[in-house]
Amino acid sequence: MSQIPNLQNGPIDFTPIRDQSHKELISILKNIRGKKCLVLDPKLGGPLSLIVLTSVLKEHGAELHHLNEDPIESTCTKVVYLVQTQLHLMKLIASHIRSDTSKGLQREYFLYFVPRRAVACEKLLEEEKVHNLITIGEFPLYAIPVDEDILSFELDSSCKEFLTDGDTTSLWHIAKAIHKLEFAYGLIPNVRAKGKASVRVADMLNRMQDEEPVNSTDTDVPEINTVILIDREVDMITPMCCQLTYEGLLDEFLHINNGAVEIDGSIMDANEKDGKKKKVPLNSTDKLFRETRDLNFEVVVQVLRQKATSMKQDYTEMQSTNQTVSELKDFVKKLNSLPEMTRHINLAQHLSALTSKPSFSGRLDMEQTILEAESYDICFDHIEEMIHKQEPLVSVLRLLILLSVTNAGLPKRNFDYIRREILHSYGFEHIATLNNLEKAGLVKKQEGKSNWLTIKRALQLIVEDTDTTNPKDVSYVFSGYAPLSIRLIQHAIRSGWRPLEEILKLLPGTHTESKRSAFANANGPSSDILPGMDKPQDGRRSLVLVVFVGGVTFAEISALRFLSSQEGMAYDIIIGTTKIINGNTLTETFMGNMG
């Protein structure tokens, strides 16, 4: 099965977006005649594989390389670099060129920035005295469809950049990506934003519309009705909890990267012992995965078992009686799904082995205890003990962030003590990590009283008796905790944020709700509730685009899919995110790299 997902079945067809990027990339290659060496930023390799097959690149005479310290060994005289705007990458390129010149190699260099060129990068190339040797261009890749309902802007550390460094580059990128969407699908009439970064994005979006308007008369009904922007900062709690959906757990343990996991060959096939890594694609083109990805993992095991039993039954029936041709046909059809079955049974088995360990249930218990926020000392002691046992720093920090956020910080004495213990146990270089987290307000000194209890109660975040088999509420994705972010979106869709004003004020950042100018006159000013009237006639539901500024977890995606599958729900939901994250990957962006 291909890693590139089939996009046509989604609530909106993302194919045009992918095709456009595909076309732009190919035309870059076509414009450079003859054989060439395509040198990729290693960070771009994954996302690009969701757009174009390597075989297609090869058809266009490109030889693939990854950008690293080693000079390029190739007979090609033309070198094409495809990179993000990172200063250290410029240095690498400059060193490549210098090593070529010193060897007397004459090559033509092309440099394409993704998604746009940056002054700082070009300055550095000038300083390195290689700028005049390079032809510079842009490859405007802003959003990549990861699956039929998810767009990723591939900004790995936007959350840290904004919170710790105050860097807003990624916000411009997000606004640009949404604006580009509007060119394809029509101007989005309603904009809601919660959080500092989101409000900024909404402002930028309006400015872009002023400067370079999308003509709204072309399409009388815009395909996307509302965009809801939400900062990761508003809800730092959800990503720090361990996801309990099938896809979420796969991500927590095996780390899903660009719609695929790379795992030990022995997990998939017990006979394979050479320890080779195997890539397993995971997207909605896989029917069985489509069915099970959003379920709570406990349920997935049951579903797989049922399927296996029913298949076995079919098989025995097959042997016992004489079959008509059509029955045979059905049976063969079922057999076709066999590879999918084995794949997921293997994966599920691997996850079961990991989740049945006592350390896993201990971790879940601790997360639960912190969320209930009634026994601070127990939680603190637990984290202290983890540090003393030198458990992985990421796991320690995840719980520490959870504890700090729910308590509006740690009391000064505890704060200094735990920081000292961390430095002693993991090394002094982590002072940079602690500093980043403090600046971002994730692990900090206590200021004032925590309002977590109020928020928790008002938004019903802890749901008792959650039924994971027949879920009635989004809380099933964490077996009892309903993600804060999802609750906010639920309210935004159902009744607007006005009734929630008091609670929103307790969360970080401001919020805005606005109608875009072109529609404000047409619909009148009083529109607190989303206009449900302008539904397209063909029975399709209108669309809400939810954009997570700073990343989203698979569990939240599952929760949103669950919401839009509910009866009486007037909207389909599509998701835009800076990156699909989990607690580990998010925390790691804050971990300072030294040296």
Added chain:
Amino acid sequence: LLWKESWEMAKNPMAAGRGYSLHGPRIKLIEKAQNLFAETKEHVFESKAAEEHAKLLRIQHELEVSTKQPIFVDSSISDTIRTCIVLGNHRAAMKVKTEFKVSEKRWYWLKVFALATIRDWDALEKF
């Protein structure tokens, strides 16, 4: 103040990134950072950390000279204690413990883990 802080932070990693041969200048750089942190009231914690870091590097350097094994520098305090116990050098371990006022709780965890690594079950039994 913010500018100054970031400058100091930039220096610290620079120092930490240096190779083994630069012990002398590295410790000096960290001590300089410590003094800069000490100038303002808000950075008492950072200043203390830098002081301890410098001290740790010195001790680790001494340990490397005395054991002739380049395995100490750039490991954390806890790791240093564990390495000492694994090597059977309990006196050095005790010294690091008292030098950095390591709490009893942490000390016991470290000792248990270290003794388990070298499978010294007798010593484990004894304490």
